[in-house]
Amino acid sequence: MVSKEKIRELKLFAADIRIATLEQLKAIGIGHVGGSMSICDVIACLYGGVMNIDPGNPRWEGRDRFILSKGHAGPAMYSALALKGYFDYEELLTLNRPGTRLPSHTDMNKTPGVDMTTGSLGQGFSSALGIAVGCRAKKLNNYVYVLLGDGECEEGQVWECAMFAPAKKLTNLIGFVDYNKLQICGTVEEVAGLVDIGGKFSAFGWHVAEVQDGNDVEQIMDAISLAKSVKDKPSMIILNTKKGKGCCFAEDVFNHNMAVSAENADRAIAELKAYKESL
């Protein structure tokens, strides 16, 4: 059980990640709002409560690793990294500007704190498996976390990974699926017949936890605790999220990659600040 005070802290952190993400997208005027907003809560849990990291030493050998396989949600990750002190908060405003260290999709050679380059869907998952094999071979006592999109699970490579991890008993691996049900051209069910992602991973031999509200930090923390207690298989945590969550102008509209006006961003930021006050 996570303390009430810790839960409040994580909720505040998630709100700050949303605000910082909106600041980035406002500065460039366009971006992946929906898929960034839907993962802010799990990102808050990882960087604010779970991962063993040292922002002053991003490549510290013993750290937990995090791979954002749905690399297009980079802005949400950059927010957490800046708020944790990997780089200055002001640098967030350089998102997608020429020469930036913060490109749309996460890049290990550009951004302090990014463990693997991702962007072509499905590939970050494989890299995470390789990192997990490598960490185990080095006898590091750490965890490797990987976050997938639900649309990403339409990639065949994801299911190659799904077969590999239990076969290699990668118990140091904890995955998440951002199951927000939407992709560019419709719902994941309409577009590709994708349903019951958890059941599929379960059939491949994973420990699967279904989080009813994947935007609730308390439920996420409980699922991670449970995953860490599983000692004989890798874990996949299915986060039932809402695409665009917590961003008033993005919820319930097409929000995959959308224009972000200063007016809309300021309104959403003001609402998030009010929400923080209410906590």
Place this chain on the structure above:
Amino acid sequence: MNIKVLKDNSLSKLEMRELYAASLIEMIEGGEPIMITDADLMRPIGILPYLKKYPENIFDCGIAESNMIGVACGLSAEGFIPFTHTFACFASRRVMDQVFMSGAYAKRNVKMIGSDPGVCAGLNGGTHMAFEDVAMMRVVPEMTIVEPTDPVMLKNLLPQIVHSYGMTYIRLCRVQTEEIYEEGSSFELGRAAMLRDGGDVTIIAAGREVIEAVNAAKQLEKMGIQARVLDMFTIKPIDVEAVVSAAKDTGAIVTAENHNIIGGLGGAVAEVLAAHMPAPVEMVGVKDLFGEVASTEVLKQRFGLTAGDIVAAVQKVMARK
């Protein structure tokens, strides 16, 4: 570089794969952080016998090449030097995006074996016959492409490949090859090996075409034509100096490759010449065709890759001087 060329070229006693496997194991035992992974072709590449003894360093990804490349890239992020293997067709065209993004773009350090390229695929036929792998790999920035010619060269190059950081594609015939070099010869990645000198024409060959180039040069000598023969075993980055010198000294070039002439060694040589020292070029290679089922020797004839084809190309190119 210290090259001694054999006068007679008989088939090697060891198969390329035996030497490949033994060399990697030797380096693992020497403490190199090498990981060997595969897509269910450990038996054909000669690694399987070592699997049980080195479970920490060798594992199979199953018939899942995309994941294999991704896993290797992840291992590289942890400081390991992974070797991947599958047939050349799958090692290139099946995993191109993984090689590009998780590998090259991410500046990883993976050594990718593509075995039995081109006519070496033999009875596996057109579905498996990669005449396009070099072309695909050449357009990936910072990719190194190596095609070892015989066991002596392979043994000498593998440690250099391990110690040179970056994505490397190794085009490897698995079985016996004609021996070209004397035991103890040493090579330098990125530098062509000159097998013989001559002032009339230069034949630039790679892989299974080196023996054809050597045989062609012998025939040409009888005809009074002195050919320089270069083994361009590093196809990328190509040895610009050797190509330019060849054009300067001999004024005509023939390239010979077990690959489509589009985008392969011929293309690479022509790009260097166009930029630095224009000279007539004839390309011996596959003329934009698909492969088919036959023995390697029959396929060499079918696709015009024999010593006789090189001789004809030399006569043609010299007429264009």
